[in-house]
Amino acid sequence: MTDVIIVGGGPVGLLLACELKLGGADPLVLEAATGEERRTRSLGLRSLNARTVQSLALRGLVEPVAEAQWAMLGEFAGDREPAEADVVALMVELLQEGLIKGHFSGLPLLDERGKAEYLMLKQHKLETVLAERAAAMGVRIRQGCAVVDVVQDESAAVATLADGRVERAAYLVGCDGGRSVVRKRSGFAFDGTPPTMTGRTAVAELASPDAVSSALRGPGGLVNRSLVPGEVATIEFDGGPDDRDAPMTAEELAGSLRRVTGQDVVVKRLEAGIRYSDNTRHAETYRKGRVLLAGDAAHVHSPIGGQGLNLGLQDAVNLGWKLALVVRGLAPDSLLDTYTAERHPVAARVLRNTRAQVALMRPGPQVDALREVLGEVLELPDAKRHFGGMVEGADVDYAPGAPHPQVGRFAPRLEATAHDGARPLAELLRDGRGLVLDLSGTSGPDDGLCGAVAGHRDRVRVAHAAEPAATGDAGVLLVRPDGYVAWAGGRDGIGDALTTWFGPPR
Ligand SMILES: Cc1cc2nc3c(=O)[nH]c(=O)nc-3n(C[C@H](O)[C@H](O)[C@H](O)COP(=O)(O)OP(=O)(O)OC[C@H]3O[C@@H](n4cnc5c(N)ncnc54)[C@H](O)[C@@H]3O)c2cc1C
Known part of the structure; x- marks a missing residue:
């Protein structure tokens, strides 16, 4: 079976x-x-946030995904009018410099340190x-x-x-x-x-592409020209689509563009279109x-x-x-x-x-004002951290209130040494086993720790941090295969923690 x-x-x-x-x-x-x-x-396009990028890194998948992203952006620039190619070039620059963390309802969240981990692709x-x-x-x-x-x-x-x-x-x-x-x-x-809204994304040829700006909030909703050549998107607050699966027509898209921009936009050809909602x-x-x-x-x-x-x-x-x-x-x-x-x-x-x-x-002057106020709030360092942590997935805590602050959190970035040399912790998790990490700063895990782990060697490996780590008072961390810390403490508790998370010893 x-x-x-x-x-x-x-x-x-x-x-x-x-x-x-x-x-x-x-x-x-x-x-x-x-x-x-x-x-x-x-x-x-789909954006992959910091935590997803970190998770993909555990499996050596960031490189091929990033390669696909750069190849795709290269194609987009080639397919564009010069003015639009500038928009793609700006996006490439922001990505290359690690400045994009994501956005909150279209309000950009940027990383001024240039350390954002963010990928974007179809x-x-x-x-x-x-x-x-x-x-x-x-x-x-x-x-x-x-x-x-x-x-x-x-x-x-x-x-x-x-x-x-x-x-x-x-x-x-x-x-x-x-x-x-x-x-x-x-x-x-x-x-x-x-649902309260209908989103439409379509690949279409418009008679007057300039009538649709790259991003516009109008009285009828929103319109956006995507980075993807030929793609245009609208959002209307109309209670949601009647039939999400019915094929989209050029007339339907033209109607939506007209309601949102207030202008007559002729759709010469519609290649593909999807609808979504906020259900x-x-x-x-x-x-x-x-x-x-x-x-x-x-x-x-x-x-x-x-x-x-x-x-x-x-x-x-x-x-x-x-x-x-x-x-x-x-x-x-x-x-x-x-x-x-x-x-x-x-x-x-x-x-x-x-x-x-x-x-x-939503459209309307009250929401416009709310967006302006929120834009100001997002300039405050604590707010930037809060919203950034939320959209990057970096604030995920699987064990809120745990006695040790590291437990339930993604493991810290460390170099650690296993029997085959020092490597970033992310690489040590690549084979899908968990990790017992000795933080004592000694030259290697001691016999006591190795003995306590012996019955779980098929499911975890042992490594010691190359440098003393800022992980509070824990001498040992148990890191799960998904990169989250399952347990932190002294050497005595590791046997029980291993059994809780990886089953009984063999
Ligand atoms: C316009 C748009 C933009 C988006 N942008 C982002 C973004 O920037 N970042 C982000 O994180 N998310 C974004 N999303 C959301 C994201 O696309 C979805 O969350 C994601 O596709 C979910 O993946 P999934 O594998 O769970 O489901 P799906 O992608 O829906 O895959 C489900 C699969 O199951 C198959 N299937 C369905 N029924 C059956 C069946 N009965 N038997 C066998 N197979 C079946 C389908 O064919 C499909 O291949 C966006 C979504 C839309 C619509």
Whole structure:
């Protein structure tokens, strides 16, 4: 029997598959669409925030994603009129200098130190990188396989495909997007607030492109010329689209542009178009027995602020190593309950901040004034830190109130030495095992520590920090495969901590 069926081979499903494989499990990805279908639906750009970039760095995935980003931006500059090429050049410069952290409802959040970790690319380009990694690792991916039903019993989760075939696995994860069949068929409650707006993004040829400025807030909504050649986007506060799936027409786009800009804009040709809304909903739990949810299947919200993909990729790295340990029989399945406990509050916060960002996008003089006031607030150092931490995902804390401030937080940037030399901590986590990190500043971990870890050597490695680290009074940190600190303390407690997070010793 397969270890884990992943329904949906979007970015979240693909990254989860890689994480499971790295952890020693055997995942099977069932994806309804073909690669070409996904490519044509991939309009707009996706920003990857600092925490996502740091997570990708743990697996050596930043370089290929950054390469795809630069190649894409190079293509964009080539396809542009000179005036528009300047906009692309400015964006390239900001990215190269590490100045972009993200934005809050269009209000830019910049990193004056030039240290921002931020990537921006089309979603299908990210998916290509992840699919190549998954294929290189030997993950089984079946395209054109729509799942129509999911049931579970005591021994398995069972997916029924559209052609009637059935696949069984020990666990099944729904990464099948906002309209998840897995979520619906498995009875997960999904409450929230209905749409108030319609967003349209289209690739179109306009008779007078200059009539549409690069970013405009008008009485009827917003319009934006994207960095992607030929792409134009509008937002209207009209209660949401009647039918998200009906093909968009040139007339529909022209009507939206007219309402938003107040001008007649002739759309000569419409190549592709998508609609979205601010429908905001959250699964009550991310796990029901053998069925779990990740990514948009678990939470939907407006894309304003660019956080949904980041949230989903972080779900994948949180769940992957835990589920791999459980299916391999190394850890009890109660470890999986920490997935909802840790990720649900993070998503709830994103849902809140994206609702606030939508409110700040509404037209009208009151909101204009509110935006100006917030713009002033964002100049204050503490506010910059607060909003920056929020959009960068850097303020995530999986164990608020833990006795040690490092616990629940992403591990500090350290050089550490394992048996094969000193390396950044991120590289030491590359093989998907956890890390017991000796911070004592001695020349190497002592025999006592090595002895305490001996029964978990298949799941963690031991390293010592090359320099004394600013980690409070802890002598030892236990870092999980996703880069978060599970435990901090003296040497005596490490055995129990290892059993809690990685299962009993062998
Ligand atoms: C215009 C726009 C701009 C955005 N910008 C950003 C941004 O800048 N930053 C950011 O973080 N997020 C952004 N987002 C959000 C981001 O695109 C989503 O959060 C992300 O796509 C979620 O990934 P996913 O893998 O969970 O779901 P999806 O990308 O929806 O993938 C789900 C996959 O499951 C497959 N599937 C569905 N049903 C089935 C089935 N029954 N059987 C088998 N397969 C199935 C689908 O074909 C699809 O391939 C934006 C969204 C939009 C619309």
